[in-house]
Amino acid sequence: MPSRVVVLNPHYFYQPYAAERRAAEALGATFHADGPPDDDLLAEATVLLTHQAPIDRAFLQKLPACKLIVSYSTGVDHMDLAAAAERGILARGVAGYCTEDVAEHTLAMILSCARRLHQTDRALRDSLHWDITTSHPNRRRLSQQTLGLVGVGRIGSALAAKALALGMRVLAYDPYAVPTCAAQIVATLDEVLAQSDYVSLHTPLTPETEGMIGARELALMQPTAFLINCARGGLVDEPALVHALDANQIAGAALDVRVEEPISAGDPLVCRPDVLSTPHAAAFTVDALVDLRNMVIGYMQEVL
DSSP states (O other): OOOOEEEESSSTTTTTTTHHHHHHHHOOOEEOOSOOOOOOHHHTTTEEESSSSOOOHHHHHHHOTOOEEESSSSSOOTOHHHHHHTTEEEEEEOOOHHHHHHHHHHHHHHHHHTTTTHHHHHHHHOOOOOOTTTTTOOOOGGSEEEEEEOOSSSSHHHHHHHHHTTTTTEEOOOOOTTOOOOOOOOOOHHHHHHHHSOOOOOOOOTTTTTOOOOOHHHHOTTTOOOTEESGGGBBBBBHHHHHHHHHOOOOOEEEEEESSSSOOOOOOOTTTTTEESSSOTTTTTTHHHHHHHHHHHHHHHHOO
């Protein structure tokens, strides 16, 4: 029986998976992306490609022939890696394809918060208010402010370099910090929270980091500070964030990721003027998507 590459949950954005199909067929494998596969097809899959669908221990039992699962994402918190390893399956994300893209998106959010661009835009659209002396004051130069990074892996390190180039002071907390990061590494998360004008999260979602920014942490931030999250929504206790914003404990937030995606009607954060929201879009540039597909193909070819 030939090797089979199966797409678990085909995404309209990637259809018709032409590059992936060509690569698989060039190596004698069949490629299936016409719709959700049935259990018989899953049982024959050598490589499973997925778009962040939950992969748990029970689901892995449907994959007796599988050697590789690749998620079109950086994070792997939706996959049971230990259970996959027990079955001899390599389960992996695609780290590094969007490093510059997410760092740039985060920096754009910081710039918008610094100059109150999203708030000023909304106010102008709503009322045609043209008084720059009263419309959203407290704008400041980035070179006079501090960026605090929580996590300095690929993306956090890339953002640190960009912020330093703009003259910002950059602090970072990461118990697994790489020595080459240009930021000033501090000993505790509390130091970053208390000293930063912008706190930007760049850690994976793990049992250790889930809900790491809660009521206590938000209370440590300055009332003029902003929370930026382009990592994973589960890092933040969202009800605590709503309370902190209502109480003016912090100046605002910029969120590309949420606990629940997509958000529901009446979401308490997305319609606030003090919150800048984007729909998990930081990684989606033309260049990043080319790199993503090429890396997925490379992992697939190694196994086939």
